[in-house]
Amino acid sequence: MNFKEKAKAIRRSTIETIGSLGVGHIGGSLSIVDVLVVLYYKHMNIDPANPKMPGRDRLIISKGHSGPALYAVLADKGYFDKSWLLTLNRPHTSLPSHCDMNLTPGVDMTTGSLGQGFSCAVGVAKASKIVKDHAIIYTIIGDGESQEGQIWEAGMFAGNAKLNNLIAFTDNNHAQIDGFTADINCVDPLSKKWKAFGWNVIEISDGNDPDQIDTAIIKAKTSRSKPTMIILNTIKGKGVSFIEKAGYANHNMPLSQDQVAMALKELE
Amino acid sequence: MMYETMEMRQVFANELDKAMAKNKRICLIDADLCKANGRASLDAKYPKRAFNVGVAEANMISIAAGMSSYGMIPFVATFTPFATRRVCDQVAISCLYAQQNVKIIGSDPGLTAEYNGGTHMSVEDIGVIRSIPNIVIFEPVDNTQLVKAFPQILKYVGTMYIRMFRKVPTPVFKDNYHFDMFSADIIETGKDVTIIASGIMVSAALEASKILKKANINAEIINAHTIKPIDINTILASVQKTKAVVTCENHNIIGGLYSAVAEALSANDPFPMEAIGIKDRFGQVGKLNFLLPEYEMTPEDIVKAVIKVLDRKR
Numbered sequence: 001m002n003f004k005e006k007a008k009a010i011r012r013s014t015i016e017t018i019g020s021l022g023v024g025h026i027g028g029s030l031s032i033v034d035v036l037v038v039l040y041y042k043h044m045n046i047d048p049a050n051p052k053m054p055g056r057d058r059l060i061i062s063k064g065h066s067g068p069a070l071y072a073v074l075a076d077k078g079y080f081d082k083s084w085l086l087t088l089n090r091p092h093t094s095l096p097s098h099c100d101m102n103l104t105p106g107v108d109m110t111t112g113s114l115g116q117g118f119s120c121a122v123g124v125a126k127a128s129k130i131v132k133d134h135a136i137i138y139t140i141i142g143d144g145e146s147q148e149g150q151i152w153e154a155g156m157f158a159g160n161a162k163l164n165n166l167i168a169f170t171d172n173n174h175a176q177i178d179g180f181t182a183d184i185n186c187v188d189p190l191s192k193k194w195k196a197f198g199w200n201v202i203e204i205s206d207g208n209d210p211d212q213i214d215t216a217i218i219k220a221k222t223s224r225s226k227p228t229m230i231i232l233n234t235i236k237g238k239g240v241s242f243i244e245k246a247g248y249a250n251h252n253m254p255l256s257q258d259q260v261a262m263a264l265k266e267l268e
Numbered sequence: 269m270m271y272e273t274m275e276m277r278q279v280f281a282n283e284l285d286k287a288m289a290k291n292k293r294i295c296l297i298d299a300d301l302c303k304a305n306g307r308a309s310l311d312a313k314y315p316k317r318a319f320n321v322g323v324a325e326a327n328m329i330s331i332a333a334g335m336s337s338y339g340m341i342p343f344v345a346t347f348t349p350f351a352t353r354r355v356c357d358q359v360a361i362s363c364l365y366a367q368q369n370v371k372i373i374g375s376d377p378g379l380t381a382e383y384n385g386g387t388h389m390s391v392e393d394i395g396v397i398r399s400i401p402n403i404v405i406f407e408p409v410d411n412t413q414l415v416k417a418f419p420q421i422l423k424y425v426g427t428m429y430i431r432m433f434r435k436v437p438t439p440v441f442k443d444n445y446h447f448d449m450f451s452a453d454i455i456e457t458g459k460d461v462t463i464i465a466s467g468i469m470v471s472a473a474l475e476a477s478k479i480l481k482k483a484n485i486n487a488e489i490i491n492a493h494t495i496k497p498i499d500i501n502t503i504l505a506s507v508q509k510t511k512a513v514v515t516c517e518n519h520n521i522i523g524g525l526y527s528a529v530a531e532a533l534s535a536n537d538p539f540p541m542e543a544i545g546i547k548d549r550f551g552q553v554g555k556l557n558f559l560l561p562e563y564e565m566t567p568e569d570i571v572k573a574v575i576k577v578l579d580r581k582r
Binding site (some may be wrong): 101109118123150 | 295316317319321322324326327329330331332333334335336337338339340342357358361362365366367
């Protein structure tokens with residue numbers, strides 16, 4: 001698998017999905033494309049023909065507004081027809097802007113109210129330990145989301161419960177709706193915080209580099225008694241220069257058809 | 269018979285213990301109140317499936333939702349205010365919106381929090397969560413009803429809030445009582461007024477009925493043990509006969525049983541109503557023998573409300 005080419009294709013698909021509607025959570029979708037690609041095309045034990053397969057690995061995107069990037073991956077994997085992507089947020093769609101396990105095949109948890117998905121992932125990891133099915137539970141939180149108290153409630157419990165089947169990622173893209181995270185309510189130092197909460201921590205300098213992500217996941221799987229937090233230092237809107245330049249304004253931004261064409265050209 | 273002397277928390281713990289022994293999917297999550305609620309033995313007996321997340325109720329609710337998504341049947345337990353108003357968003361999104369099967373146990377409802385006072389005295393718990401779509405709200409009256417309800421609590425797939433008295437409840441129902449989660453119970457039949465009561469107010473309503481009989485007023489006493497969905501069929505049939513209603517609840521009269529009954533009747537066939545309950549006030553410290561008169565929730569207060577509603581009868 002050429003991760004970089006696949007990531008480009010998923011970014012194109014994400015742009016087309018949001019572009020078809022003209023507005024969406026583009027920044028935080030593009031920033032997690034690389035981790036999604038490494039998970040879905042290498043690590044996760046899943047079957048797109050059997051989305052509810054017992055004992056499968058799971059991914060819970062706690063920063064649920066990144067749904068469009070996940071939908072691009074799920075469509076590519078064959079969970080549903082690619083034509084669904086153009087129904088994003090349309091009436092009665094199966095692809096709402098925030099992830100919904102009851103609407104979208106392949107989505108493992110309903111998320112969108114920040115902080116909650118992370119606790120749900122902890123519950124899923126706990127349940128997997130109880131039934132001893134050896135599944136690995138992956139979850140992605142945001143750096144802005146890490147301002148939620150519930151993240152730390154869940155983190156404290158997961159560390160104490162020694163949930164080594166839980167591998168979490170912080171999409172540390174440094175921005176949130178109202179500005180840069182450092183200016184609004186700084187969450188640093190994340191590595192020290194997660195270590196203090198009893199987690200195995202791996203920090204990646206380029207969180208958009210699939211090879212670094214792959215290496216970190218391989219290492220995380222060997223953790224014997226701790227959950228792992230992989231901190232991905234990412235760029236919000238990664239892959240399209242004018243979206244990257246928009247900074248925190250790309251959290252939920254309009255995309256004109258000209259801009260869609262420009263973005264697709266850059267991602268060729 | 270033994271139920272007459274048992275605390276409801278112990279009856280609940282016993283039923284849960286039996287269920288957990290039979291069904292390995294049943295889990296129990298506490299938030300630092302497992303000793304207060306009589307469940308510490310379950311943590312020792314089922315160390316993997318019964319566990320404590322500490323003082324972190326929001327985390328507890330969402331962890332339970334995650335476990336439910338894995339096919340488990342999680343019970344979570346804390347005091348009523350922390351099972352509802354504190355975790356309203358987690359109940360709404362992680363549990364109901366995500367269509368999970370979580371059993372939320374809240375203990376010490378309303379005035380029964382006694383010496384814990386206003387901070388722990390949920391006057392609004394039902395009101396806070398009743399407007400969340402699809403939630404079921406059940407308030408057991410006595411131990412017999414709780415035991416009979418338990419298999420139906422397990423069988424029901426969906427999120428349910430069980431508003432549970434913690435101490436020894438006044439027995440109301442006999443061993444041969446037939447319970448249905450979604451049907452209100454007619455405890456006494458009468459023709460003059462319908463008194464609809466929940467929780468600890470059922471025994472108060474029965475006391476009031478005795479007083480009313482001396483004045484030749486025959487009340488029909490209904491226990492609305494399930495406040496959502498409210499059993500409008502049973503209530504409507506009774507009220508169309510008696511043409512007057514008094515509701516009795518250990519909760520703010522805004523958002524609870526009075527509201528639920530008024531909403532249902534006004535959409536069908538409205539009749540004069542009076543409300544016994546906490547009249548939009550916060551709680552305060554005290555034992556029930558001080559609090560019930562203070563909040564005008566005694567059998568005598570119910571009698572006054574009946575006389576008032578009979579005056580308004582068309």
